[in-house]
Amino acid sequence: MNKCLTTFIALFMFTSYKAQSQPDMQKIVIHFKHVANGKSLHPDSVYQNPLGETYSVKKLKYYLSNLGFNKQVNTNISLIDAFATDSIKIMLPYPAKKGTFNFQLGVDSIYNCSGAQEGVLDPLNGMFWTWNTGYINFKLEGQSDYATTKTKHFEYHIGGYTGKNKTMRQIRLPYAGTDRTTQLYILVNLDNFWKGQSDIKISTTPVINSPGAIAKSAADNFSGLFSIIQQ
Amino acid sequence: MAGILFLVLLFFTGAYEKYGPTPLPFVVPKGWPQPPTNIFASNPSTREGFLLGKTLFYDGNLSRDSITSCASCHQYFAAFSTFEHSFSHGIENRFTQRNAPGLFNLAWKTSYHWDGGVNHLEVQALGPITDTNEMGETLDNLLLKLRNNPQYPPLFKAAFGDTAITTKRLLKALAQFTGNLVSAGSKYDQVKNGKDSFLPYEQKGYEIYKQYCSSCHSEPLFTNDKFSNNGLGLNKLNDLGRKRITGLSRDSLQFKIPSLRNLKLTPPYMHDGSMGYITQVINYYTVIDSSLPQLDPILKKPIRLSERNKAELLAFLFTLTDTSFTKNKNYAPGEHIIFRH
Numbered sequence: 327m328n329k330c331l332t333t334f335i336a337l338f339m340f341t342s343y344k345a346q347s348q349p350d351m352q353k354i355v356i357h358f359k360h361v362a363n364g365k366s367l368h369p370d371s372v373y374q375n376p377l378g379e380t381y382s383v384k385k386l387k388y389y390l391s392n393l394g395f396n397k398q399v400n401t402n403i404s405l406i407d408a409f410a411t412d413s414i415k416i417m418l419p420y421p422a423k424k425g426t427f428n429f430q431l432g433v434d435s436i437y438n439c440s441g442a443q444e445g446v447l448d449p450l451n452g453m454f455w456t457w458n459t460g461y462i463n464f465k466l467e468g469q470s471d472y473a474t475t476k477t478k479h480f481e482y483h484i485g486g487y488t489g490k491n492k493t494m495r496q497i498r499l500p501y502a503g504t505d506r507t508t509q510l511y512i513l514v515n516l517d518n519f520w521k522g523q524s525d526i527k528i529s530t531t532p533v534i535n536s537p538g539a540i541a542k543s544a545a546d547n548f549s550g551l552f553s554i555i556q557q
Numbered sequence: 558m559a560g561i562l563f564l565v566l567l568f569f570t571g572a573y574e575k576y577g578p579t580p581l582p583f584v585v586p587k588g589w590p591q592p593p594t595n596i597f598a599s600n601p602s603t604r605e606g607f608l609l610g611k612t613l614f615y616d617g618n619l620s621r622d623s624i625t626s627c628a629s630c631h632q633y634f635a636a637f638s639t640f641e642h643s644f645s646h647g648i649e650n651r652f653t654q655r656n657a658p659g660l661f662n663l664a665w666k667t668s669y670h671w672d673g674g675v676n677h678l679e680v681q682a683l684g685p686i687t688d689t690n691e692m693g694e695t696l697d698n699l700l701l702k703l704r705n706n707p708q709y710p711p712l713f714k715a716a717f718g719d720t721a722i723t724t725k726r727l728l729k730a731l732a733q734f735t736g737n738l739v740s741a742g743s744k745y746d747q748v749k750n751g752k753d754s755f756l757p758y759e760q761k762g763y764e765i766y767k768q769y770c771s772s773c774h775s776e777p778l779f780t781n782d783k784f785s786n787n788g789l790g791l792n793k794l795n796d797l798g799r800k801r802i803t804g805l806s807r808d809s810l811q812f813k814i815p816s817l818r819n820l821k822l823t824p825p826y827m828h829d830g831s832m833g834y835i836t837q838v839i840n841y842y843t844v845i846d847s848s849l850p851q852l853d854p855i856l857k858k859p860i861r862l863s864e865r866n867k868a869e870l871l872a873f874l875f876t877l878t879d880t881s882f883t884k885n886k887n888y889a890p891g892e893h894i895i896f897r898h
Contacts, residue, residue: 441599
């Protein structure tokens with residue numbers, strides 16, 4: 327509970343700090359382009375991961391929060407679904423000069439420990455663990471002949487919000503543009519899910535569905551998934 | 558102008574209908590600690606919210622088979638446990654994996670379930686509602702059923718201001734009911750409040766309790782809400798308890814320490830209901846093998862009780878039975894809400 331409280335205070339301080347400055351806000355549309363093997367992600371296509379395993383993707387959903395340029399962020403939380411919601415519109419102060427576009431992949435701990443939530447955090451969205459309270463920050467499901475499960479199904483539900491098991495990850499992407507474009511394109515390359523700081527091999531780990539060391543190492547690969555497509 | 562004045566007057570006199578649920582203050586029984594967190598902090602306790610929560614609690618529509626309600630496994634007369642069942646029956650004759658605990662004094666808990674996997678009362682109900690062995694329903698379908706049931710939109714409106722039926726409101730209403738289940742009217746409580754006194758053998762039992770049981774089953778809640786490995790070992794369901802949540806081997810076979818309150822009404826005992834009688838439980842603690850790996854260190858010190866001592870302890874434990882709780886009409890199915898604190 328103390329952890330909850332600290333996060334809450336931190337969040338509160340952060341939001342009050344934000345309220346003091348009044349930057350030039352504007353609506354921007356962020357598009358997420360999901361690819362594997364250089365091809366667009368499609369539920370009927372078969373891909374091969376960098377570890378040589380073939381697979382298809384049935385589901386790819388993840389939470390993003392605190393999106394923004396440099397130090398200015400929008401605290402709204404978005405749920406991206408590669409096959410349904412692959413773009414979001416948010417109000418952001420536009421950067422005066424180049425820097426970084428930042429966001430966190432996952433849901434802040436405060437929302438994991440303060441009871442029933444709504445909107446994108448509604449447990450209806452299938453991104454909430456009922457038996458071990460907490461949000462699934464990132465969900466990837468599919469089929470692969472390499473999976474040792476009976477149904478050849480693989481399932482990566484990456485979550486965990488406390489201490490060492492925390493799977494929320496800060497992502498910082500270098501941003502070069504200074505023109506006032508209202509569209510931002512982000513490439514989400516699934517190839518890097520399997521091979522990054524650690525290898526996630528379908529043949530050895532077809533299922534991750536609880537917080538812990540394996541979920542944490544999968545989360546360590548998150549930062550490699552994203553890059554900005556320069557227009 | 559006169560019209561506007563009339564409207565303003567109406568507003569101030571409160572003569573026009575506006576959303577105004579009646580607060581249902583949560584009262585901490587005399588001599589009890591404040592709950593560690595305020596479970597009603599973002600879910601103000603109201604009579605309307607409580608009534609909605611109670612209606613949902615007793616409604617079989619919350620399950621996929623539309624007959625299994627929360628109350629199927631949490632029975633009113635058994636202090637909301639499943640009487641005489643080691644495992645409760647879910648839908649389609651399925652068995653649950655653990656013994657359904659009694660529901661009372663939940664506001665003092667910081668985690669729920671035998672393994673403490675649930676961190677807030679509001680999200681607790683999601684487990685049993687969606688678990689395939691319990692109520693096996695999906696949230697989508699449940700919300701659809703509630704929206705199409707003419708009974709519910711007015712109840713949601715009374716509780717929350719409009720007829721929208723959402724997961725959040727469903728969970729908050731259930732938490733208003735379960736969070737308000739307070740059991741503090743046992744003979745033990747009467748004695749503590751100076752309104753009754755223990756019989757000599759109950760008093761002796763109380764001394765034995767204080768010596769051997771109170772460090773885990775601490776007064777006045779009769780649990781310290783922590784986890785312990787009491788040496789029961791791995792059951793046939795391979796239930797590792799707390800380890801499943803934390804992933805830590807030191808938490809293997811640790812389970813939530815249950816309250817001793819209403820013990821008489823909540824057989825069988827232990828996380829898997831493997832002991833049918835309280836006497837069995839008392840005997841168990843006097844013969845634990847202290848060499849068991851990972852046994853809670855507190856249980857390594859032998860508990861030696863004579864048969865007479867065991868009977869005295871049992872007599873004390875029976876003073877924790879709260880019939881004012883199990884006969885409280887506010888908690889029974891139906892519309893009674895006559896709280897007097």
